Amino acid sequence: MLLxxxxxxxxxxxxxxxxxxxxxxxxxxxxxxxxxxxGESGSGKTTLCAAIVRNLPRAARVSGxxxxxxxxxxxxxxxxxxxxxxxxxSMILQNPMTxxxxxxxxxxxLSEVLATRCxxxxxxxxxxxxxxxxxxxxxxxxxxxRQYPHELSGGMRQRVLIAMAGSTAPKLLLADEPTTALxxxxxxxxxVLFRELRDRRGTAIAIVTHDLGxxxxxxxxxxxxxxxxxxxxxxxxxxxxxxxxxYTQALLAxxxxxxxxxxxxxxxxxxxxxLADLGDFCAFADRCPxxxxxxxxxxxKESASGDRQRVFCWRADELS
Amino acid sequence: xxAHERPSVGRTGDTLxxxxxxxxxxxxxxxxxxxxxxxxxxxxxxxxxxxxxxxxxxxGESGSGKSTIARMILKLERPDAGELSFxxxxxxxxxxxxxxxxxxxxQAVLQDPYGALSPRLKVREIVGEPLSAQGRPRAEIxxxxxRLLETVxxxxxxxxxxxxxxxxGQRQRIAIARALSVEPRLxxxxxxxxxxxxxxxxxxxxxxxxxxxxxxxxxxFVGHDLAIVRYVSAVVGVMYFGRMVELGPAxxxxxxxxxxYTRRLVSxxxxxxxxxxERLTGELPNPxxxxxxxxxxxxxxxxxxxxxDEVPMLRESGDEDRVNxxxxxxxxxxxxxxxxxxxxxxxxxxEIEAGAKAATGPKAEGA
Numbered sequence: 181m182l183l184x185x186x187x188x189x190x191x192x193x194x195x196x197x198x199x200x201x202x203x204x205x206x207x208x209x210x211x212x213x214x215x216x217x218x219g220e221s222g223s224g225k226t227t228l229c230a231a232i233v234r235n236l237p238r239a240a241r242v243s244g245x246x247x248x249x250x251x252x253x254x255x256x257x258x259x260x261x262x263x264x265x266x267x268x269x270s271m272i273l274q275n276p277m278t279x280x281x282x283x284x285x286x287x288x289x290l291s292e293v294l295a296t297r298c299x300x301x302x303x304x305x306x307x308x309x310x311x312x313x314x315x316x317x318x319x320x321x322x323x324x325x326r327q328y329p330h331e332l333s334g335g336m337r338q339r340v341l342i343a344m345a346g347s348t349a350p351k352l353l354l355a356d357e358p359t360t361a362l363x364x365x366x367x368x369x370x371x372v373l374f375r376e377l378r379d380r381r382g383t384a385i386a387i388v389t390h391d392l393g394x395x396x397x398x399x400x401x402x403x404x405x406x407x408x409x410x411x412x413x414x415x416x417x418x419x420x421x422x423x424x425x426x427y428t429q430a431l432l433a434x435x436x437x438x439x440x441x442x443x444x445x446x447x448x449x450x451x452x453x454x455l456a457d458l459g460d461f462c463a464f465a466d467r468c469p470x471x472x473x474x475x476x477x478x479x480x481k482e483s484a485s486g487d488r489q490r491v492f493c494w495r496a497d498e499l500s
Numbered sequence: 501x502x503a504h505e506r507p508s509v510g511r512t513g514d515t516l517x518x519x520x521x522x523x524x525x526x527x528x529x530x531x532x533x534x535x536x537x538x539x540x541x542x543x544x545x546x547x548x549x550x551x552x553x554x555x556x557x558x559x560g561e562s563g564s565g566k567s568t569i570a571r572m573i574l575k576l577e578r579p580d581a582g583e584l585s586f587x588x589x590x591x592x593x594x595x596x597x598x599x600x601x602x603x604x605x606x607q608a609v610l611q612d613p614y615g616a617l618s619p620r621l622k623v624r625e626i627v628g629e630p631l632s633a634q635g636r637p638r639a640e641i642x643x644x645x646x647r648l649l650e651t652v653x654x655x656x657x658x659x660x661x662x663x664x665x666x667x668x669g670q671r672q673r674i675a676i677a678r679a680l681s682v683e684p685r686l687x688x689x690x691x692x693x694x695x696x697x698x699x700x701x702x703x704x705x706x707x708x709x710x711x712x713x714x715x716x717x718x719x720x721f722v723g724h725d726l727a728i729v730r731y732v733s734a735v736v737g738v739m740y741f742g743r744m745v746e747l748g749p750a751x752x753x754x755x756x757x758x759x760x761y762t763r764r765l766v767s768x769x770x771x772x773x774x775x776x777x778e779r780l781t782g783e784l785p786n787p788x789x790x791x792x793x794x795x796x797x798x799x800x801x802x803x804x805x806x807x808x809d810e811v812p813m814l815r816e817s818g819d820e821d822r823v824n825x826x827x828x829x830x831x832x833x834x835x836x837x838x839x840x841x842x843x844x845x846x847x848x849x850x851e852i853e854a855g856a857k858a859a860t861g862p863k864a865e866g867a
Contacts, residue, residue: 220697221668319786363561364724364768372776390698397775434702436727438754438770443731447702451667 181247182352182384183209183232188244190227190236198241199455201227203408204479205244209352212382214374216395216416218431219405222452225388228405229354233265249351266297270345272338272355279341280329286313286340287325290347297348312343317369338362342370349381356388371398392435396420401488404428407453407463409479414489424491426468462494470495515588516686516718517550517573522582524568528788540787542568544742545582547814548735549840550686555712555719557733557750559726559765563787564739566722570690573720574608575599586686604634607679611691613671617663623649623674624659630682648677652707669700676707680715690722705732726769730754735840738762741785741795744814748842758817758842758849761796794846801859806847814845 185207191198202224209215219225230236232246234253246253248264256264265271273279281289290309294300300308306325313321316339329337338358345353355374359367375398377383387399395402395416402419404412404427412425423429433446450467462468465475474494483497484490524543543565550556560566571577572584575591584591586602594602607630610616617626627648628641636644649658652673663671672692679687689708693701709732711717723729729736729750736750738759746759757763767773785791785798794812797803851857 220699364726364765365561368768368775375775392698393769393771397771431699434699436702436725436731438727438730438766439772441751443727445702445705445731447706448699452697 181208182211182213182249183207184245184247185232186245188228188231188246189242190224190231191241192237192239193456197456200408200458201240201455202231203458205405205408205410207403207410207413209384209386211351211384212378213401214378214385214387214399216399216402217386217388217405218390218392218395218402220390220452222407222455223405224408225405226356227408229271229356229386229388232354233269233271234261235265266350267348268350269352269354270348270350272341272345272353272358277329277337280337282329284328285325286327286329286332290325290340290344293344293347312347313340315346316340316343316373317366318343339366339370342373346373346377349377350383353377353383353385354388355385357390358387359394360389360391367394368397374398392420392432404431407458408455409463410492411464412491412493414491415487418487418489424489424496425464425493426470427464430467462492470499513554514552515549516552516586517720518583518585518588519549519569519573520547520583520585522546522569522572522584523580524565524572524577525580538788541742541790543572543579546739546742546744548737548744548747550718550720551735552685552718553712553716554734555721555732557729557736558720558722558739559724559729559736560739561724563741565742566739567690569739570608570688570720570722573686574606574688575602604630604682605685606688607682607684607686608688608690609672609675609679609692611694613668613675613695614663616675617671619663621662622659623654623661623663623666626663626674627659627677627681630678634682644681645677648681651680651711652677667700668696669703672696672700672704673707676704676711680711684717686718686720688720688722691724692721693728694723694725701728708732726754726765738765741787741790743795743845745796745845746843747814748817748840752842758844758853759796759846760800760802760849760852763852802848802852802857804848810847812845812847814843817842817844817849 185205188202188205189200190202191200193199205228217225217228227236231242232253234256236242249268253264287306287309290312291305294305294308295302309325310321313324318324318336318339324332332340342358359370362370371394374385378385387394389395399416402414402416403410404425406427412419412423412428419428420432423432430446430448434448436443436445448467453463453466460479461477462471462475462480465471468475472495480492480494482490482492522543523541523545525539525541528538528540546565546569548556558566558569568577572579578592586605589598591602621629624645628645631641631644645659649656654670654673654677663674666674692708693704696704705728708719712719719732721729721732733750735748736753737744738746738753738761740761746753746757746762753762754766757766785795791798792808793810794800794803794807797807800807848857
């Protein structure tokens with residue numbers, strides 16, 4: 181087990197009426213595994229990532245236990261964290277705009293990463309930087325080194341970041357919406373790059389995204405979050421063909437599929453709940469077609485089946 | 501009948517917007533003080549028609565020129581060559597009064613529902629603003645706003661609140677209500693659901709379809725998600741680096757694509773092939789020095805010398821797709837009236853489709 185998270189809760193706001201962005205989450209990631217964490221905005225997937233590298237805002241109240249490669253992340257000192265971040269866990273963030281320094285050229289920033297994290301001698305920095313940019317399919321890489329982030333498109337900026345993150349052969353790569361800004365054909369290439377990174381260096385990858393297509397395309401396992409909690413988890417093939425949680429079912433039905441005579445799409449009624457209003461009950465109950473009194477009275481217990489699949493729904497066993 | 505529910509002027513199926521040989525260039529920055537002044541051709545001889553009451557879907561990757569076309573139709577950019585007409589009248593020969601009318605007839609809903617709404621105005625003011633700009637009386641505006649909010653499925657008290665109090669999907673509803681306020685005939689929808697959550701997208705797309713059926717609206721839908729474009733569009737045009745490479749009925753083009761680029765896009769979107777099974781080799785073309793001949797040839801597995809020498813024209817791809825719908829039929833779903841014939845800009849699409857063309861591997865410059 182590379183990463184193990186036990187009952188992680190991240191709360192913000194007043195103690196009497198906390199907003200739990202992540203609530204009682206158990207999650208484990210094996211070495212060399214590609215896991216997709218799916219959820220809509222506000223589901224807690226980004227907060228979960230920030231918690232793993234202990235990069236939460238000060239106001240956050242964290243409880244629970246996180247272990248990475250046998251060591252407790254909770255107990256790490258500042259210098260251990262520095263070693264962890266960037267070298268053992270790389271991160272690709274959602275907004276490529278804010279992840280690059282606008283005052284330095286792409287070449288400067290790539291060289292810095294290569295020099296500090298990979299100990300590349302200064303004479304070879306340029307050559308390695310060009311190589312990195314070529315590996316993420318940047319056109320005219322020599323020219324890009326002289327450019328500033330604002331001169332690149334959003335997609336190209338994201339590719340620079342992916343190049344940086346992959347430069348150190350990390351044990352775990354946390355990618356938060358890594359392909360959202362990219363075009364379909366480029367997205368495909370990036371996913372291939374992710375898989376190559378895993379196959380060649382054994383890097384485990386957690387892809388956080390709302391794009392179920394990306395998860396289906398590359399991930400081994402999918403974790404679905406709703407309002408801060410995991411609602412379903414399992415192998416990609418199983419969950420996509422036979423989702424057990426009503427939210428997963430509704431989510432899959434709302435994605436239009438290109439094949440077939442007609443494109444079908446169903447929308448999920450209602451709105452994502454306000455996290456501050458949630459209590460000890462199923463957060464999806466208000467939008468769920470199968471909800472009964474029990475769903476509004478208590479938080480669903482885990483119902484596990486073989487093949488590392490689990491679902492949090494009171495009626496999962498009865499309805500599937 | 502409410503004023504905004506009257507059938508639009510012009511019959512369903514008539515050509516509402518026509519583009520002919522449209523071209524737009526942008527000047528690129530010089531790399532040095534003595535450098536040549538270079539230009540990027542964003543749109544290169546594009547032609548298509550948008551029929552009244554139907555949806556034209558424009559598909560392409562970033563930089564393909566689809567948003568530039570949308571901006572030209574919105575009269576935000578002036579084409580460098582070619583004709584662009586609305587209702588048979590050229591867009592760039594309008595009088596002041598005609599232009600004012602045009603700006604009312606054509607409205608836009610853009611990608612970012614956060615940037616599109618002023619944070620300082622209440623929703624009521626935002627939705628009513630185009631009407632006040634038209635100089636309508638206060639009472640009429642108030643009544644219209646109430647009706648519009650209801651039309652797009654927002655609660656009654658929504659008008660008294662500010663945009664930040666709404667979610668992304670609700671903001672997009674507000675933007676749609678504002679666009680509908682002046683009873684437009686054409687809505688330019690530039691990636692209207694790309695910034696929204698998956699479950700919200702379906703709601704907005706259904707709303708757009710319902711609005712079209714009820715109000716007889718015409719849409720130009722710019723998007724990159726093929727399934728969504730197919731869901732809303734009657735006709736689809738696929739753009740690649742400023743040129744249209746394939747055009748035709750959405751169901752046909754996106755189920756049975758003919759251009760190698762469209763085939764590639766559809767293969768990815770429908771996940772027909774495993775990840776990485778067929779890699780696109782070759783580099784993306786540099787917009788400052790686009791390849792000769794076919795723009796896609798550097799990434800195309802079937803490219804030959806002819807693709808280097810000769811620009812493939814968008815030509816009719818065969819009679820079997822010709823759709824004959826009797827004129828004047830209005831009950832055709834999604835305005836599938838007068839759907840154009842299939843056109844493809846590839847020298848070899850027929851051979852490729854028949855399996856008679858062997859992959860030659862992408863051709864590099866000067867190969």
